[in-house]
Amino acid sequence: MKFKTLLIQICAILLVSSCARMNYAVRQEGYDKLKQPIIRVRVLHTKDKVEVGAKGDCVVRTWDVNDEKSAYFSAVNVVVKPDGPLLALYDLKGNRLESKLRRVTVVAEKKSWLWLDKRKFRGIFEFYPDGHDTMYVVNVLHVEDYLRGVLAPEIGRRKPEELEAVKAQAVAARTYALVTRDKYPDKEYDLVNEILDQVYTGVEGEQRLCDIALKQTRGEVMKVDGKLIDAFYHSTCGGHTDNIEDVWEKDPKSYLQSVEDDTFCNWSKYYTWDEEFPASTLLSNIRTYLKSSGRTHSRLGSQLTDIQIESRSTGGRITSLGIYTEAGTTNLGKDIIRWAFARPGLPGILRSSDFDLELKRDAANRLSTVSIHGRGYGHGVGMCQCGAIGRARAGFYYDEILTHYYTGVVIEKLY
Numbered sequence: 558m559k560f561k562t563l564l565i566q567i568c569a570i571l572l573v574s575s576c577a578r579m580n581y582a583v584r585q586e587g588y589d590k591l592k593q594p595i596i597r598v599r600v601l602h603t604k605d606k607v608e609v610g611a612k613g614d615c616v617v618r619t620w621d622v623n624d625e626k627s628a629y630f631s632a633v634n635v636v637v638k639p640d641g642p643l644l645a646l647y648d649l650k651g652n653r654l655e656s657k658l659r660r661v662t663v664v665a666e667k668k669s670w671l672w673l674d675k676r677k678f679r680g681i682f683e684f685y686p687d688g689h690d691t692m693y694v695v696n697v698l699h700v701e702d703y704l705r706g707v708l709a710p711e712i713g714r715r716k717p718e719e720l721e722a723v724k725a726q727a728v729a730a731r732t733y734a735l736v737t738r739d740k741y742p743d744k745e746y747d748l749v750n751e752i753l754d755q756v757y758t759g760v761e762g763e764q765r766l767c768d769i770a771l772k773q774t775r776g777e778v779m780k781v782d783g784k785l786i787d788a789f790y791h792s793t794c795g796g797h798t799d800n801i802e803d804v805w806e807k808d809p810k811s812y813l814q815s816v817e818d819d820t821f822c823n824w825s826k827y828y829t830w831d832e833e834f835p836a837s838t839l840l841s842n843i844r845t846y847l848k849s850s851g852r853t854h855s856r857l858g859s860q861l862t863d864i865q866i867e868s869r870s871t872g873g874r875i876t877s878l879g880i881y882t883e884a885g886t887t888n889l890g891k892d893i894i895r896w897a898f899a900r901p902g903l904p905g906i907l908r909s910s911d912f913d914l915e916l917k918r919d920a921a922n923r924l925s926t927v928s929i930h931g932r933g934y935g936h937g938v939g940m941c942q943c944g945a946i947g948r949a950r951a952g953f954y955y956d957e958i959l960t961h962y963y964t965g966v967v968i969e970k971l972y
């Protein structure tokens with residue numbers, strides 16, 4: 558019992574040559590347990606302490622500023638905490654085991670998952686300091702294991718007859734993950750687990766149907782001219798997807814062109830939608846956005862007098878919107894319209910930039926209410942996820958779904 562209450566057994570590691578050290582380090586750190594290719598996902602960026610451990614035993618390794626290393630064989634969780642510009646390691650009773658660390662890794666001894674606070678993950682954890690009293694946690698794991706935690710949050714709980722859509726999503730998510738792997742070259746991670754990249758929930762998000770889809774498409778990606786494509790996707794196109802250059806200030810891409818989706822996504826609750834803003838609220842939202850994004854707002858007065866749709870894209874999204882006030886006209890373009898209309902403090906931006914306007918005026922002919930009749934949800938570039946599900950229900954195969962939304966792509970098996 559006395560031994561158990563110590564909780565952690567310290568194993569000193571003494572290494573004599575740099576060569577032996579490298580081999581030993583790679584083997585002992587547990588990375589050899591990971592199948593290739595691996596991906597490094599930032600799963601947490603925090604100022605708080607984090608409890609970490611394994612389902613069974615785990616090995617915790619630490620590196621200090623002189624690169625000296627200690628290893629802890631632990632049957633219980635440990636706590637990692639930012640420590641000024643570095644990290645510190647504690648046991649669960651709050652006793653400090655080590656401080657001034659520049660890196661900590663945690664590897665499960667047997668093939669099991671790891672805990673990060675109360676969340677389960679596959680693979681390995683790495684902890685790095687990030688500025689003063691802040692750290693980030695990287696989950697290093699096989700790409701297919703990562704995708705198990707991505708697929709369900711991205712496409713929702715699906716039925717067996719929708720499997721081909723889940724397979725299409727698997728190939729799109731795999732391609733997206735692999736092409737964006739060098740997005741943060743100065744950091745120790747490839748991707749973050751947020752909507753900025755792809756939502757990744759670890760083991761909690763895994764679903765059987767998604768695992769089947771991943772198995773049946775293992776290693777498959779989309780390419781054009783031998784290169785991985787930027788596989789953008791969105792919830793609901795509302796009838797048409799759009800050219801990438803009409804949605805963002807980006808160069809055209811042969812595979813991200815506007816395509817018709819007929820009525821395949823009309824089952825989505827966001828196929829059409831309505832939203833209403835008091836004119837003063839909308840003007841205030843636009844002002845807040847322009848200020849916070851550093852854009853000019855000098856022609857934005859105190860009274861919204863008119864809004865005019867000046868141009869639309871091939872797919873129907875608004876590419877230029879004139880905002881008229883007593884002080885002049887401000888133009889909002891492309892996907893920025895969705896952000897400019899967002900309510901401050903709320904996470905939701907306007908569902909899409911494909912909409913019609915209905916302006917209501919009061920007895921004094923002042924603009925009082927702006928009604929928006931919209932179509933679709935998301936940016937509208939690449940695959941329409943609800944359209945893909947609609948097509949799977951209608952009997953389309955996943956490769957037919959992908960080549961519909963991504964013009965001219967070739968599906969290739971990488972591993």
Ligand SMILES: [Zn+2]
Nearest residue numbers: 794822941944
């Ligand atoms: Zn659609």
